[in-house]
Every structure is written in structure tokens, then in C-alpha cells.
Amino acid sequence: MTVTARVAILPPGEQQLHLESVALSEPGPWEVLIEQRAAGVCHSQLDRIDRTRSERLVLGHESCGVVVGVGREVTHVQAGDDVLVTWLPRSSTRSRQPIPSKVPLGDGGWAVTHNVFTWATHAIADEQYVVKAPAQTPSDLGSIIGCAVMTGCGAVTNRACVRAGQSVAVWGVGGVGLSTLAAAHVAGASPLIAVDVSRTKLEFARRHGADHVVDASAQDPVAAIRALTAARERSEGVDFAFDCTGRPDCVRQCISAVRRGVPGAQAGGTAVLVGASRVPFELDGMEMLSGEKRLIGTYGGGCVPERDFPTFVTWQRSGQADLASLVTDRYPLESINEAVAQLRAGAISGRAILEF
Secondary structure, eight states, X not given: XXXXXXXXXXXXXXXXXXXXXXXXXXXXXXXXXXXXXXXXXXXXXXXXXXSOOSSEEEOOOOEEEEEEXXXXXXXXXXXXXXXXXXXXXXXXXXXXXXOOOEEEOTTSOEEEOSSOOOSBSEEEEEGGGEEEOOTTOOHHHHHHIIIIXXXXXXXXXXXXXXXXXXXXXXXXXXXXXXXXXXXXXXXXXXXEEEEXXXXXXXXXXXXXXXXXXXXXXXXXXXXXXXXXXXXXXTOSSBSEEEEOSOOHHXXXXXXXXXXXXXXXXXXXXXEEEOSOOOSOOOOOHHHHHHTTOEEEEXXXXXXXXXXXXXXXXXXHHHTSOOGGGGEEEEEEGGGHHHHHHHHHTTOOSSEEEEEO
8 A cells, every 4th residue: 555645845954845745655563654634833843944954854743634554563543543643652651662754755765753744645653653533523623732732731730730729820822822821721720821922822812711911022021920919828929830932031030920939838839841942041049949939841741642632632522621722824735834934923823734
């Protein structure tokens, strides 16, 4: 069995993707061949596009689709199953290391990726990156659950373990930040504060549970958050501040915005690093020490896809969180470069997806 796929290829030294028709052969023993329905366009892919490299790349790491074929060792899905593709291994008890995908090209060479690729009409992936879709998973949610939703929601539920009544601020309300807001809203966080420099994104954040919004381009977000929480019993500042930008200045602001602790009586607040920070940065050690504050990191929201994805789909089905509405922009594969350009320009209010 051979499938002809249209795949977005990024040549070395270029920032424009090129569409090529490639032949994907029968899946190997541990592989799954997927006909794609929709795929997310994630901000982290900009880092790969901008990075110096010598090989051709295939990109994208979250999608939904239907299984076309499976290798002989694959048992959890079969042809005809609806599935979700993600970049985290699906199970915490895997017995083997997943193998990254690569795509054969017409000139005899290969295009490679970190682990999976989804900017294509068809994808082939190691079975560890393929999760059987829960029943009634809408395509909009399915296309972004494998990165944006799991990273933001998981940071709240798996790492911070936010409880009802605790206060939360979120820096950067793109796809991941909006997922963080949604999960904090489901947890009963109050107040829930969104911080961004885009008024459009801040207004969109109100629809996903934000009680207050702070325009960081017009005011000091730390001062604004302290003012919003000044009446709370435990001192001004939030219990949790999530940085979904990866920007060092935003991380420092998150630390300053969480409440101070009381030595010997109560720990301070927690800043959670959700966005990927690509450069080293400095922190005020005395602020961490004297305020008894914490800074924790989370990778993919600490999610186990097979365990957590059904929970997020249940939120959607029950109306607890409208995660599918995080998708605000849709593009055909032929417009992938336009989608990337709009993402780079900050023009995507929520999450952009490719539809096939």
C-alpha cells in the first residue's frame, strides 16, 4: 500500500515552506498511517523555521484524522479509527522508545522532524504519538488537543493543581494561554486575570473565563494584578501566575505578581513556566527567597495523552469549557505560509489550523 501525500517541506536556509507530493509507503511495524482532517499551527514551530539547519524539515505536531493503515505491532488502533496526533508519547508505561518520523522525497533524500509531522494531507507516525480519539471529539478540538490544549490545561490540572477559590493570572493568551484560562475556569479559580499586549486577544480571553484583563502595553501588569488582589486576605498578588510566552521579562513579572509568603506560616505563590524559553535569563533571588515564592516548569502540561485527552473532550461535551472555540483561523494546506506569517505577526486571536 502506497499513499500519495501533499506535504509542506522546509528547505535548509529558507523560511518559506514548499508543497511536494511524496509517496508514503506501507507503515513499518510500529507505525500508523493517517489521513488527516485538520492540524494545528503552533507558535513553537516558528523556532524550528528560524533555526539554522542543514536538513530539510517537515513540521507540525498536533492533528486529528482517520487511520488508513497500521504496522503489525500496532494494537491500540486499527484502520478506520479516528485518532489524535501529538508530540508526547501517549502512555507513561511504554516499553520502547518511539522513533521520529521522516519523509522520503522524490530525489532520493529525506525530510526529517523532531518526532511527528502534521502539515500534510497524510502523516505517518510512531504509534506512541497516536491516540485513539474519544467518541464525539469535534475536529476543531481534535486538531489542537495534541499541543495547545494539553500544554495549557495540563499545566493547571497536573502541575499547579489549582483549586477552587485560588487566584490565577495568565501571561500571553494565545492558544496555550487560552487553554490555561479555560482549565483554571473549570477548576473554579477566582479571580482569573488575563495579561497580554493585544486588546483583541484580551477580549477573546473574557469569553474563556477571564474575570479581569490587563493590557501590558498600556500599564504595569504587576501593579495592576496587585491592585486587583489587594483586598484578599492572604496578601496582594495571585496564588498562581502562568507564563505562556517564554519571554524572560514576562517570567520575571509572573514571579513578582504572585503573593508573598509569611515565613514560618505560609508559603508564597507559584509562577509556572509554560511557554518555551529559548534563552537563559536572570531572576531576583532575594525576591524568591524572602517571599518564599516558587518557580516551576512544565513540559506539555505534564500530560499523559491517553489519560488526559478524554478529560478535555468531556469538558467540551459537558459544556464546562468550549475548547473547540479556541480555533479562530482556518487555512488550506496551500496557504501554510500565510498561516505562519499571520502567526508570526501576532494576528491569530486563538489558534490557527489547517483543514484538509
